[in-house]
Structures are given as C-alpha cells and as structure tokens.
Amino acid sequence: MKKRLKMGLGFKIGSNRSRLVFVILLAFFILMNFWMLNRIQDSGHHVVVKGLLFKSKLFKSTTSHSSQVNLPFQEELRKIAKGKKPHKTAYKRLLYKAAHALAENQYKSTEPKDLWMEPYHAVASTWQPCADQRVWKPSEGNNGYIMVTANGGINQQRVAVCNIVAVARLLNATLVIPNFMFSSVWRDTSQFGDIYQDDYFIDYLKPDIRIVKELPKELQSLDLEAIGSMVTDVDIAKEAKPSFYLKFILPLLMKNRVVHFVGFGNRLASDPIPYHLQRLRCRCNFHALQFTPKIQATAALLIQRMRQNATHSGVLDENLVGPFAKPKGKVKKDLRYLALHLRFEIDMVAHSLCEFGGGEEEKKELQAYREIHFPGLLELNNTSKIPSSERLKAEGLCPLMPEETVLMLAGLGFKRDTRIFLAGSHIYGGKSRLNALTTLFPNMFTKEDLLSSSEIQPFLNYSSQLAALDFITSIASDVFAMTDSGSQLSSLVSGYRVYYGGGKMPTIRPNKRRLADIFMKNNTIEWKVFETRIRKAVRQNKRVFSRPVGRSVYRYPRCNECMCN
Ligand SMILES: *[C@@H]1O[C@H](CO)[C@@H](O)[C@H](O)[C@H]1NC(C)=O
Numbered sequence: 001m002k003k004r005l006k007m008g009l010g011f012k013i014g015s016n017r018s019r020l021v022f023v024i025l026l027a028f029f030i031l032m033n034f035w036m037l038n039r040i041q042d043s044g045h046h047v048v049v050k051g052l053l054f055k056s057k058l059f060k061s062t063t064s065h066s067s068q069v070n071l072p073f074q075e076e077l078r079k080i081a082k083g084k085k086p087h088k089t090a091y092k093r094l095l096y097k098a099a100h101a102l103a104e105n106q107y108k109s110t111e112p113k114d115l116w117m118e119p120y121h122a123v124a125s126t127w128q129p130c131a132d133q134r135v136w137k138p139s140e141g142n143n144g145y146i147m148v149t150a151n152g153g154i155n156q157q158r159v160a161v162c163n164i165v166a167v168a169r170l171l172n173a174t175l176v177i178p179n180f181m182f183s184s185v186w187r188d189t190s191q192f193g194d195i196y197q198d199d200y201f202i203d204y205l206k207p208d209i210r211i212v213k214e215l216p217k218e219l220q221s222l223d224l225e226a227i228g229s230m231v232t233d234v235d236i237a238k239e240a241k242p243s244f245y246l247k248f249i250l251p252l253l254m255k256n257r258v259v260h261f262v263g264f265g266n267r268l269a270s271d272p273i274p275y276h277l278q279r280l281r282c283r284c285n286f287h288a289l290q291f292t293p294k295i296q297a298t299a300a301l302l303i304q305r306m307r308q309n310a311t312h313s314g315v316l317d318e319n320l321v322g323p324f325a326k327p328k329g330k331v332k333k334d335l336r337y338l339a340l341h342l343r344f345e346i347d348m349v350a351h352s353l354c355e356f357g358g359g360e361e362e363k364k365e366l367q368a369y370r371e372i373h374f375p376g377l378l379e380l381n382n383t384s385k386i387p388s389s390e391r392l393k394a395e396g397l398c399p400l401m402p403e404e405t406v407l408m409l410a411g412l413g414f415k416r417d418t419r420i421f422l423a424g425s426h427i428y429g430g431k432s433r434l435n436a437l438t439t440l441f442p443n444m445f446t447k448e449d450l451l452s453s454s455e456i457q458p459f460l461n462y463s464s465q466l467a468a469l470d471f472i473t474s475i476a477s478d479v480f481a482m483t484d485s486g487s488q489l490s491s492l493v494s495g496y497r498v499y500y501g502g503g504k505m506p507t508i509r510p511n512k513r514r515l516a517d518i519f520m521k522n523n524t525i526e527w528k529v530f531e532t533r534i535r536k537a538v539r540q541n542k543r544v545f546s547r548p549v550g551r552s553v554y555r556y557p558r559c560n561e562c563m564c565n
Pocket residue numbers: 143170171172250
C-alpha cells in the first residue's frame with residue numbers, strides 16, 4: 001500500500017500529450033505488428049530448418065494431430081495466441097525466441113550454475129534461526145484480556161496474529177485465541193483452529209504470554225462498543241509504535257479489563273520495537289504456528305507429487321507438515337521443482353492502474369472493478385494526476401504479466417521439462433492467459449491438478465485453507481519465484497525460506513524496474529542478450545543483506561532479533 005500511495009504524487013504528464021503519445025504508439029504498434037507477423041512467418045521456416053533435430057520431441061503434443069507438421073512453431077504460437085483478446089500476442093517475438101531456446105536447451109545436460117542454488121550461499125548460511133531462544137519470564141497477563149478479529153486473507157491474518165502476540169506481551173495482557181473476520185472477497189468461514197493447531201500455539205507461547213480460548217464468563221456479557229473497548233483500524237495509525245499502545249490502549253485495558261481489536265491490519269510498526277518483543281514476533285511466525293493435520297497431510301501429498309514420490313524430504317518440509325514429512329535427506333536433482341506465485345489476480349491487476357495489453361475491453365473491465373473495490377484510487381485521480389501506465393511500468397510498479405513471467409523463467413535458463421507448481425488462483429483473463437506459460441513449460445501443476453476430487457473436496461469452500469496449501473507447497477519448493485514483491489504470500493514465503501533454508505533455498509525476486517527496461521526492447525533484443533540481462537537483474541536481487549530498518553521481520557528475518565549470525 002505504501003508503494004501505491006507514493007505513486008499518486010510527483011508525476012505530472014499532461015493528459016493531452018499522453019493521449020497524443022498513445023495515438024502515435026498505437027499506430028506504431030499496428031505497423032509493428034504487421035511487420036512482426038511477417039517476420040515470425042519468415043523465421044518460422046528458418047527455425048524448422050535449424051531445429052529439425054529437436055522438433056519432434058518438443059512438439060509432440062501439438063503436432064501429433066495437426067496437419068501442419070512442417071510448421072511447428074506456428075502451431076505453438078497459435079496456441080499461445082489463442083483467444084480473441086489482443087493481449088494474447090504480447091511479446092510474440094520474444095516468446096518465439098524463448099520457445100526456440102528451450103527446445104535447444106532440452107538436450108544440454110547443464111543448466112546455469114546457480115539456477116537452483118543461492119549464489120551468495122556462503123554469506124547466507126552464516127544466519128541461523130534462533131527466535132526460539134528466550135530470556136524472560138512468562139507474562140502473567142494480569143492487565144486484562146485482548147481480543148482480535150483479524151481481517152484480510154490468511155497471510156494478512158498471520159501477520160496480525162503475530163503482531164497481536166507482541167502487543168499482548170507489551171501490555172501484560174492475556175490473549176484470547178484470535179478470530180478471523182469473514183470477508184466478502186475470500187468468503188471463508190475458517191477460524192484460527194481450522195487453520196492452525198490452537199493447543200500447540202497456546203503451549204508454545206506459554207513462556208511468553210498467557211493465551212486462553214475464550215473470554216471469561218463475567219466479561220462476555222459486556223457491550224464492548226458501548227464501553228469504548230472496541231478498537232478499529234480507524235482508531236490506530238498504520239504501523240503504530242509500542243508507545244501508542246502503552247499510552248492509549250493500556251489505560252483502556254486497565255479500566256474495562258478487555259479490549260477488542262477489529263481489523264488490525266498492519267497496526268504494529270516494524271521499528272522501533274524492543275529487542276525481545278521483536279524476537280517474540282519472529283518466534284510466533286516461525287515456530288508457534290503449525291497448520292492443522294488436515295492441511296499438513298494434504299500439503300504433504302502436494303509436495304510428494306511435485307517431487308514424484310521422492311523417498312526423502314526437502315530442507316524444511318518437517319517445519320511445515322510435521323509428522324507427514326518424509327525422512328530428511330537429499331532430494332535427487334531430477335525430482336526438484338520450482339514454485340511460481342503468479343500474482344495476477346484481478347484485484348492486483350486493477351489496483352496497479354497498469355495496462356496489460358487487453359485494449360478497451362480490459363480497460364473497461366478494470367475500471368468497473370476499481371469503481372466497486374477501489375473508489376479511493378479514482379478519487380485520487382481526481383485530485384492529483386495518476387501517472388500513465390507506461391510510466392508506472394517503467395518505474396517497476398506493474399505486476400509481471402504471465403507472458404513476462406514465462407520469458408523471465410526461460411531467460412534464466414530453466415529447462416522446458418522443469419516441474420513448476422503454480423500457486424495462486426483466478427488468474428486475470430482466465431486459463432487462456434496462461435497459454436504462453438503452459439506451452440513453454442508443459443510440466444506445470446496447480447493444487448487442483450495434483451489432488452483428486454475427493455482429496456480437494458474438504459477444502460473447496462475454504463479459500464484460506466486452499467491458500468495454506470499453496471503457501472506450504474511454495475515454501476517447500478527448491479526454487480521459489482515471485483512476480484510481485486508486494487504480495488503478502490510471496491513475502492511470507494520468502495521470509496520462511498530465509499529463516500529455515502540455511503542459505504540453500506533460493507528465491508527469484510525480480511527487480512521489475514530493470515525488467516521493464518529489458519522488456520521495452522522486446523522488438524529488437526537478441527535472445528542471448530536478453531538472457532544475460534535477465535540473469536544479471538535477478539542475481540543482483542539475491543544479494544544477502546540484513547533487514548533494513550522499518551521492514552518486516554516476517555519477510556526479512558535476517559536480523560539479530562530473529563536469527564543468529
Ligand atoms: C508487565 O510486567 C513486567 C514484569 O512484571 C513489568 O516490568 C512491566 O512494567 C509490566 N508492563 C505493563 C505495561 O504492565
């Protein structure tokens with residue numbers, strides 16, 4: 001959110017000028033398209049000649065029932081370009097080159113050296129988890145009871161839970177097991193105990209705070225709203241400091257014996273926080289939250305199936321799925337998988353104010369969505385100029401499109417047969433928007449693909465529990481790739497991999513500004529150059545650094561409070 005707010009200011013581009021630019025761009029684009037179509041057909045023949053060797057295997061699935069066996073790349077491209085919306089042709093030329101490169105690489109035994117490893121392993125491995133170490137006495141929780149009803153999706157709720165744990169300790173309060181708010185977006189009635197093992201949570205944190213399952217009887221009848229003990233997000237600034245809680249919440253707690261936080265999204269600052277309180281937050285996130293056996297068992301199935309029944313588990317499976325993990329050991333190279341969180345759902349897409357190549361139809365659809373869900377954004381547009389979508393893109397503020405994602409993966413050197421777990425749901429534009437991805441990397445699976453209908457049935461009405469399956473399967477992957485670092489799931493997953501990964505669990509976190517720069521050259525750049533630039537941009541973002549001040553400990557646990565160095 002912070003990032004989004006920033007962008008409303010500072011840019012001033014006259015709308016007339018941008019309209020003119022747009023018209024010119026459009027004309028240019030039409031010309032370019034025409035020219036490119038010719039080129040693609042030309043090079044199509046070219047590739048057939050050059051690619052005779054690999055053709056048969058690569059295009060097995062698409063050509064077996066096709067009459068145009070001698071024009072395989074056209075067939076591939078047609079598949080990519082299937083559908084009526086113009087965005088299906090975005091990056092046609094580069095996708096084409098990527099398909100070519102993937103076909104060639106298929107028979108090479110080597111992948112780029114660092115592809116499945118942390119390039120800065122030596123530094124990264126000096127950080128070890130130690131948030132489980134305590135030096136204090138348990139708080140008796142005598143100052144009263146804290147209740148919380150956390151809003152948002154499962155990942156926001158996870159953050160809220162660990163923040164409230166810290167607040168309870170700060171105020172010497174007893175925490176009532178958190179509630180989860182029903183949201184019209186996620187439509188999930190799951191409560192804390194449906195997702196996490198509540199007894200484990202209570203016991204694990206016993207040396208820190210007192211947690212109870214229910215408010216004592218005599219307090220249950222209080223009308224919290226009437227006595228002023230209902231505290232909503234309107235009453236607390238974002239990233240509020242501990243001093244706020246001591247000054248305003250503690251007296252309320254002492255007076256009424258109970259305070260109920262409703263919402264509680266992002267309401268505790270990352271800094272400054274006393275050392276041991278910060279450590280408690282980490283302890284909560286990385287140690288105290290164990291998923292229920294129902295979720296663990298099914299997530300273990302997913303991991304197993306992604307690893308094709310490997311006999312051993314990965315580095316941190318046990319932390320996630322507990323008793324359902326296979327014995328620890330080395331997972332064979334060809335059983336590895338990559339998890340991809342493609343954050344390209346309509347809320348993200350609409351909120352970004354970017355364009356994704358879908359023309360007028362897309363524009364209308366997204367605008368309608370904004371009117372319903374983000375009226376504040378449109379209001380902002382009335383008072384200050386929102387930068388053009390080109391500008392946003394150049395600044396790295398647009399989520400990666402599926403086409404850009406597949407180009408990034410191909411550019412990094414992942415082989416065509418790489419097994420990919422696709423996390424997330426409801427890709428904007430539907431399944432067809434994934435054509436480029438599934439065509440170039442056919443071994444792509446979602447949880448729905450991997451589970452039988454009876455296995456997934458118990459989860460179907462519970463989007464948070466489904467999201468937990470994605471969360472676990474992504475964390476356990478050998479490489480995790482995110483497309484938007486602002487996403488809560490991506491950020492929690494990468495933090496978890498840092499915490500338990502021992503510097504061996506790489507995360508691909510694209511620098512979107514640099515990527516935008518590279519993608520701008522889509523019409524001219526050579527594939528080799530593209531590869532080199534992509535690899536450099538991604539590698540740079542894998543550098544190991546300790547948590548910057550003000551950043552989340554859940555995402556950047558490399559700090560003395562959470563990890564020992
Ligand atoms: C909480 O308890 C500790 C230890 O008894 C005490 O030092 C601290 O001042 C208390 N804090 C509050 C806010 O009551």
